Amino acid sequence: MNHQIKVDKFGIRLRPVTMKDANFIYDLRHDPKLSQYIGEFPQDRSIHLQWLRAYFLKDDDIYFIIELMDGTPVGTISIYDMTEQTGNWGRWIIKHPIPAAPASAWLIYYVAFDILQLPEVYTNTVSNNEHIVSFHDHCGLTRTAIQKGGLTIKNIDYDLVIHTAKRDDWPFIHAQLQGPAQTASRFLVNHR
């Protein structure tokens, strides 16, 4: 979707993806360490460009670049498969060692609940990606389902843990993320 949502807090900004971000996204999604537990992505850059162009035509998908306040891009995050009732938040990738996870998660909930007014959002995590499963648990999300063999990466089927957050949960999620996001913000300002 060609959206115009731009939000910032805790030294992190989410801004709309543009076609100029194509190479950054491609490199991020092909980083072996960062892409270990995400869906496979085409190697062919022209297919990637085609996919990104198609994204702008969709009306149920908002895709963000996570950047520092000086404009340095450090990752991506998005809400896709949106309906009036729900949305799937994901495509969450952050470059090492930038501690932008708490702030970017806070911002995506802010977008989902305060801006888009969605009643709930959910997120799918490969069960082997234990630190992210734990992250969502610590935020107070509810594990609502396990999708057996929900994602295949390099011919291996992985279970997906589905976590759901309802709008009523947002104050608790905010409280869980605020402290770590504030601690991390000092490192984001002095990252160079």
Add this chain to the structure above:
Amino acid sequence: MSIDKIKRTIIEIVSEVLQLDDSGYQNFKRQELPNWDSLKHMELILRLEETFHIQLSIAQVGAIDSVDDIETVVKQCLHEAQVGASDESSD
């Protein structure tokens, strides 16, 4: 602060934040502890900075993947603070 005291304090902080049994010094590794996610990592960093009166850099925060790494980083920061203090006093 003695090396033993530093190690003991680190393991106390790690055990408390990650809710582990404090059964003496063990080189817990981040990869082996699902609970050691980025929220807990930030909580650990804050507790270490407050307890030892140090300030970590982003590189040091990113380099911590185990209890041994914490010990290395804390010692490094304490040493730098000591050198900085003696430089000031020699002016």
